[in-house]
Amino acid sequence: MREKCGVFAAKTENAARKAYYALIALQHRGQESAGISVWKHRIRTVTGRGLVSEVFRNGELAKLKSSTAIAHVRYSTSGSLNETQPLETECCGMKIAVAHNGTLTNFRLLRERYESHGVKFRHTVDSELLGISFLWHFNETGDEFEAMREVFNEVKGAYSVAFLFDGKIIVARDPVGFRPLSYGFGDGHYFASEDSALRLFVEDVRDVKPGEVFLVSEDGVESKVLARESHHHCVFEYIYFARPDSTIDGVNVYSARVRMGRELAKESPADGDVVIAVPDSGRAAAMGFSQVSGIPYSEGLIKNRYIGRTFITPGQFYRELKVKLKLSPVREVVEGKSVVLVDDSIVRGTTMKRIVAMLRGAGAGEVHVRIASPPIRYPCYMGVDIPTRHELIAAFGSVENVRKTIGADSLAYLSVDGLKKAVGRRDLCLACLTGEYPEWAFRF
Ligand SMILES: O=P(O)(O)OC[C@H]1O[C@H](OP(=O)(O)OP(=O)(O)O)[C@H](O)[C@@H]1O
Numbered sequence: 235m236r237e238k239c240g241v242f243a244a245k246t247e248n249a250a251r252k253a254y255y256a257l258i259a260l261q262h263r264g265q266e267s268a269g270i271s272v273w274k275h276r277i278r279t280v281t282g283r284g285l286v287s288e289v290f291r292n293g294e295l296a297k298l299k300s301s302t303a304i305a306h307v308r309y310s311t312s313g314s315l316n317e318t319q320p321l322e323t324e325c326c327g328m329k330i331a332v333a334h335n336g337t338l339t340n341f342r343l344l345r346e347r348y349e350s351h352g353v354k355f356r357h358t359v360d361s362e363l364l365g366i367s368f369l370w371h372f373n374e375t376g377d378e379f380e381a382m383r384e385v386f387n388e389v390k391g392a393y394s395v396a397f398l399f400d401g402k403i404i405v406a407r408d409p410v411g412f413r414p415l416s417y418g419f420g421d422g423h424y425f426a427s428e429d430s431a432l433r434l435f436v437e438d439v440r441d442v443k444p445g446e447v448f449l450v451s452e453d454g455v456e457s458k459v460l461a462r463e464s465h466h467h468c469v470f471e472y473i474y475f476a477r478p479d480s481t482i483d484g485v486n487v488y489s490a491r492v493r494m495g496r497e498l499a500k501e502s503p504a505d506g507d508v509v510i511a512v513p514d515s516g517r518a519a520a521m522g523f524s525q526v527s528g529i530p531y532s533e534g535l536i537k538n539r540y541i542g543r544t545f546i547t548p549g550q551f552y553r554e555l556k557v558k559l560k561l562s563p564v565r566e567v568v569e570g571k572s573v574v575l576v577d578d579s580i581v582r583g584t585t586m587k588r589i590v591a592m593l594r595g596a597g598a599g600e601v602h603v604r605i606a607s608p609p610i611r612y613p614c615y616m617g618v619d620i621p622t623r624h625e626l627i628a629a630f631g632s633v634e635n636v637r638k639t640i641g642a643d644s645l646a647y648l649s650v651d652g653l654k655k656a657v658g659r660r661d662l663c664l665a666c667l668t669g670e671y672p673e674w675a676f677r678f
């Protein structure tokens with residue numbers, strides 16, 4: 235399951251160089267492409283496919299000297315893989331660069347409407363629509379905030395977005411606040427998808443509110459909340475996507491994950507000798523499970539983090555070899571033991587099925603799987619690339635069916651109530667778990 239995309243914007247000395255380091259801190263949110271746009275009397279953009287360190291390795295940063303920058307790391311959810319961001323587009327004789335995290339639910343409809351008014355789209359990705367809508371309404375109103383008010387009225391779905399326009403930075407978070415976005419200030423003004431990227435530069439950090447718009451120009455910074463809807467933050471940022479050291483809307487991700495493991499241990503205890511985690515993202519929940527159950531935590535699986543995205547060799551032999559290269563069991567930890575295996579989520583079930591078999595191969599007596607989130611049963615239309623319902627292992631069958639498929643001795647998931655309690659907030663989007671979608675995203 236993938237989603238993410240990381241957004242960054244800054245008005246400060248050496249903005250592009252800082253953007254480069256911030257993108258490295260946000261690299262977990264997207265590895266397909268990276269890019270930076272700066273203002274130098276006009277928009278200048280450098281983007282490329284691959285990791286941040288691969289895109290900016292030949293002195294590109296030297297060409298981007300400026301105090302005004304926006305930047306992006308991409309995992310695509312819409313449009314071609316060849317697209318990169320920030321993307322440049324134009325409308326009504328004006329140019330804009332766009333860096334966007336999220337997915338728009340009424341993109342097709344609005345694109346057709348704009349095209350019928352003669353607007354030419356240059357890209358395939360939904361993010362372009364945000365830029366077009368802004369320019370169209372800026373042309374009508376002559377005011378950045380009024381233009382953004384119209385964008386909020388018109389464009390539905392998930393968007394944490396940064397624009398570079400006429401030497402200014404405009405940053406906005408959609409009225410539902412699906413995706414995270416933080417603001418930091420000190421020796422300048424900074425924005426990033428996760429506060430952990432801002433803390434590289436400044437300590438004064440706060441969340442951008444849902445429906446809030448920032449305008450940063452030579453005259454300083456101004457912000458306004460232009461739309462209020464009930465807040466529905468994507469719960470998967472807490473479960474899996476975000477960095478554990480990030481704090482989103484006041485809740486630290488690592489602590490929330492530990493609490494998920496604690497709740498899980500209360501709801502579904504397991505008889506085991508050792509608790510182990512599926513690295514990397516299952517670790518915090520496994521700690522929580524161990525704390526409440528009193529069963530000691532050990533590192534029973536080792537993940538090779540140098541396995542590149544380019545390692546795609548066809549054929550069954552190499553596919554299996556790749557799995558073995560990626561994860562391997564520590565025989566000394568699991569041999570002859572009843573193992574409680576904790577992960578944050580099961581999507582297709584492929585990872586879990588292989589790991590259970592791997593642990594048995596390394597001599598584990600019993601394998602009790604505990605998942606620190608509820609079963610994923612429904613698609614996401616707000617930017618998370620959840621496979622179709624048919625590919626989701628828990629979409630149609632019972633938990634018992636999933637247990638059989640992955641070959642575990644027992645299996646339990648955290649309940650929706652347990653999850654809410656662990657995160658400690660009620661204003662969450664839980665649609666892929668419950669099938670109840672936030673209404674605003676579909677009000678077109
Ligand atoms: O059911 P599946 O479709 O196999 O996917 C589920 C797995 O994918 C994610 O981890 P990932 O492998 O992305 O690695 P990470 O935890 O290190 O981020 C997630 O944490 C599960 O472990």
Ligand SMILES: NC(=O)CC[C@H](N)C(=O)O
Nearest residue numbers: 237238239311312335336
């Ligand atoms: N993961 C994202 O947030 C993707 C942003 C945008 N929809 C794209 O595909 O590029």
Ligand code: SF4
Nearest residue numbers: 468614618663665666
């Ligand atoms: S449906 Fe699930 S993945 Fe999508 S925004 Fe809501 S909680 Fe996040």
Ligand SMILES: [Mg+2]
Nearest residue numbers: 513514515516
């Ligand atoms: Mg994982």
